[in-house]
Each structure stands twice: as structure tokens, then as C-alpha cells.
Amino acid sequence: MKKTRLLILALLLQLCVTLGFGAVVSYGNTRDRAPSGLMIWDKDISGLSRDQVSDLIREKLPNTVTYEDQFYPLKWERTYTEIEHWLDQVYPATTGSWVGDVFQNLARPLIVSSDSIRLDQAEIFTQLQDFSRLINQPAQVATIEFDAGQLKKTDGLSGRDLDIEATWLKIFQEQEQKNVEAIVNVIPAKPSTADIFEIGDKLGDYTTYFNPQDGQRTNNVRLAAMALDNRLIPPGEVFSFNEVVGERTVATGYSPAIVFVNQSMVKDIGGGICQDSSTLYQAVLQANLSIEERHTHSLPVSYVMRGQDATVSYGILDFCFRNNxxxxxxxxxRTGPNWLRIRLFGLADEKHPELQNPQGYPRGPESWDKDPK
Known part of the structure; x- marks a missing residue:
């Protein structure tokens, strides 16, 4: 029995020595090496030292965002800190005791997930926002105006906008290329050059006349005409006279003049601008556009035929039509000494044919080449 006990103790001692020797050998062989089977971004890093793994990870991080031959360097300071935290799991720091280091090495996890390597999104977002200030560009719309008897057009230019979310995702997923091409969205100019260069057909052209001796009323007619002049209406959009001309007040330059209210004539700020809305209405009829809102005066007016007017009152009555x-x-x-002429230019089609002859009331000028222009 005593011999049996001694044998068992001997065996246990041999086992402890074997395990201890194995632990020492294991510590010597693996204390500064990555565990077997550890993968980072599809690459096996088994047996690599901490410095080798750190260099490998940093090497795989993109260092530049590019756009149109411009290079924007990326900084990864906070991400490098995260990498070091992850490496601490793979390579435990020394305890200061050789025996403690042996046991710590034995207790080290056999599997450390590379998924815990975190790229600092906020750090990159801040840099991408800085890059966007250099890359982004607003769209420049094409323009058109009728001046000196002709349509003057300028080209538009598309804008661009750095897609920060998409560019970050591309950086996050990239482990091969050092340079990542930025994802930049094109902002189309509206109207575009093509939209503007389609405008060339005269669809409506109507002239009405006023008494230039009535200075306050004439002032109002001219102000409203200035608000309407060179106004561009997109296809399908509803035009509102009140919205475009705005509220008629002394502060905006309008004067008191005669208006019709409940079949009586009174003076009010902005009197006379119904001539502008009525002249526009006649041009809209010529162009065969869709009328959305129109009202007639309570009394006949002198500048268009009876029932062919379009009265307006800010916040109450409006003249609206749709660009169909x-x-x-x-x-x-445009206004002249005693006339108001409104023309509509656009893209003619079967429903909206090009107008051949201008019209006016109570009569047209002797020569349309001279006056009104």
C-alpha cells in the first residue's frame, strides 16, 4: 500500500514537472506571438509578433481620400489607440514576475476576434466634413432674360456634394488600397443649360395701355411689372401673382390709387396693378395655359374687354395659372410711356403653338418694331 502511494506521488510529481516544463516551453514560444489561427481581414497572423501585427494592421488602413487628382490625407490617431487596446488582448503585458507571466500566458484566450478592432468613425467623419468644404460646390443654374429685344442665355453648371456616409463605408471596407476614391454626388442644375436653351418660342404677347398722367397708378403698374419681369416658371408649377409680386405696401414703394371695391371706386395702396394681372391673363390665354384661379372686377375696366380681366387683392384674391x-x-x-407689354416664351407644341401675331387693347401700335418694345 505504501509503495502504491509513493508510486502515485511520483506520477503526480512527474505530471506537474511535465506540465510546468510544457508551460515554460509554451511561454517561451508564444508569449510574444499571436495565437494559432488568428485572422485579421482574411489574413492569418499566427505566430507574428506584436510589432509585426501592429504594422500589418496600420498598413492595411487607407491613408488618403482622393477626388479629381486631389489627395486628402487621413489621420487615424484614435483608431491606432483602439488597435493597441486590441493588441493588449493578444499580447498580455508582463506582470513583472516570470512565474506570473507563465500563468498569464496559459490563461490567455485561445481565440481573439479581430472583429473587436474598431475604426473610430467619429474621427474619420470629422476629417471627411473638412474635406467636403474643399470638394463641395453648389450648382449654378442656367439663366435667361429678355433684354434689348432678344433672349439672353447663360450656361448652368452642376454642383457636387461629398457623400460622407458612403465614403466612410468605403474606407471601412477597404483593406487593400491605400487611396480611397471619394463618393461624390452630382447636384444637377435646375434649370439646366438644356432646359434654358429649349426656351425660344413666343407663346403669348399682349399689350395694354394706361394714362401716364396718373403718376401714382403708373408707379404701381411699373413696380408690379418689374416683379414679373424675367420670372421663370418650371414645367408643371403653379404661378401665383400675389406670391411673385408680393404684398403692396408703402414700404415696398407702392402708392395709393383707385381700386374697385363692391362696385365703387376708392383709393388704396397698390391701385392699378390689376392691369398687370389682367395683361398677364391675356398672354396666358394666348399660350393656352391652365387657369387655376381668376376673379373679375365688380366694374368694367378700361384696359381689357369686359369680363377679360383678372383682379387681385393680396391675401384675398389671386390670379394663378399652371405651366402645363x-x-x-x-x-x-415691360412698360413704356403709356403701355404695358407682357410676353411669354417657352417650348411650343401642338397644344401650345407659337404665337404668330401679338395682340393689344384698346389697339396695337402702328409698328411693333418700335413701340412697345
């Missing part, structure tokens, strides 16, 4: 053509519509509103 296939392209943009341009309003030209």
Missing part, C-alpha cells in the same frame, strides 16, 4: 407646357416658361413684362 413641356418646358420652362419665361415671363417678360
Amino acid at each position: 407646357t413641356q418646358g420652362y416658361l419665361l415671363i417678360s413684362a
Whole structure:
């Protein structure tokens, strides 16, 4: 029995020595090496030292965002700190005791997930926002105006906008290329050059006349015409006279003049601008556009035939129509010594044919080449 006990103790001692020797050998062989089977971004890093793994991870991080031959360097300071925290799991720091280091090495996890390597999103977002200030560019719309008897057009230019979310995702998923091409969205110019260059057909052209001796009323007619002039209306959009001309007040330059209220004539700020809305209405009829809102005066007016007017009152009565053509519509509103002429330019089609002859009331000028222009 005593011999049996001694044998068992001997065996246990041998086992402890074997395990201890194995632990020492294991510590010597693996204390500064990555565990077997550890993968980072599809690469086996088994047996690599901490410095080798750290260099490998850093090497795989993109260092530049590029756009149109411009290079924007990336900084990963906070991400490098996260990498070091992860490496601490793979390579435990020394305890200061050789025996403690042996047991710590034995207790080290056999599997350490590379998924815990975190790229600091906020750090990159901040940099991408800085890059966007250099990359982004607002769209420049194409323009058109009727001046000196002709349509003057300028080209538009598309804008661009750095897609920060998409570019970050591309950086996050990239482990091969050092340079990542930024994802930049194109902002189309509206109207575009093509939209503007479609405008060339005259769809409406109507002239009405006023008494230039009535200075306050004339002032109002001219102010409203200036608000309408060179107004561009996208296809499908509803035009509102009140919205475009705005509220008629002394502060905006309007004067008191005669208006019709409940079949009586009184003076009010902005009197006379119904001539602008009525002249526009006649041009809209010529262009065969869709009328959305129109009201007539309580009394006949002198500048259009009875029942062919369009009265307006800010916040109460409006004149509205829809641009139901296939392209943009341009309003030209000009005044002369005693006339108001409104023209509509756009893209003609079967429903909206090009106007051959201008019209006016109570009569047209002797020569349309001279006056009104």
C-alpha cells in the first residue's frame, strides 16, 4: 500500500514537472506571438509578433481620400489607440514576475476576434466634413432674360456634394488600397443649360395701355411689372401673382390709387396693378395655359374687354395659372410711356403653338418694331 502511494506521488510529481516544463516551453514560444489561427481581414497572423501585427494592421488602413487628382490625407490617431487596446488582448503585458507571466500566458484566450478592432468613425467623419468644404460646390443654374429685344442665355453648371456616409463605408471596407476614391454626388442644375436653351418660342404677347398722367397708378403698374419681369416658371408649377409680386405696401414703394371695391371706386395702396394681372391673363390665354384661379372686377375696366380681366387683392384674391407646357416658361413684362407689354416664351407644341401675331387693347401700335418694345 505504501509503495502504491509513493508510486502515485511520483506520477503526480512527474505530471506537474511535465506540465510546468510544457508551460515554460509554451511561454517561451508564444508569449510574444499571436495565437494559432488568428485572422485579421482574411489574413492569418499566427505566430507574428506584436510589432509585426501592429504594422500589418496600420498598413492595411487607407491613408488618403482622393477626388479629381486631389489627395486628402487621413489621420487615424484614435483608431491606432483602439488597435493597441486590441493588441493588449493578444499580447498580455508582463506582470513583472516570470512565474506570473507563465500563468498569464496559459490563461490567455485561445481565440481573439479581430472583429473587436474598431475604426473610430467619429474621427474619420470629422476629417471627411473638412474635406467636403474643399470638394463641395453648389450648382449654378442656367439663366435667361429678355433684354434689348432678344433672349439672353447663360450656361448652368452642376454642383457636387461629398457623400460622407458612403465614403466612410468605403474606407471601412477597404483593406487593400491605400487611396480611397471619394463618393461624390452630382447636384444637377435646375434649370439646366438644356432646359434654358429649349426656351425660344413666343407663346403669348399682349399689350395694354394706361394714362401716364396718373403718376401714382403708373408707379404701381411699373413696380408690379418689374416683379414679373424675367420670372421663370418650371414645367408643371403653379404661378401665383400675389406670391411673385408680393404684398403692396408703402414700404415696398407702392402708392395709393383707385381700386374697385363692391362696385365703387376708392383709393388704396397698390391701385392699378390689376392691369398687370389682367395683361398677364391675356398672354396666358394666348399660350393656352391652365387657369387655376381668376376673379373679375365688380366694374368694367378700361384696359381689357369686359369680363377679360383678372383682379387681385393680396391675401384675398389671386390670379394663378399652371405651366402645363413641356418646358420652362419665361415671363417678360415691360412698360413704356403709356403701355404695358407682357410676353411669354417657352417650348411650343401642338397644344401650345407659337404665337404668330401679338395682340393689344384698346389697339396695337402702328409698328411693333418700335413701340412697345
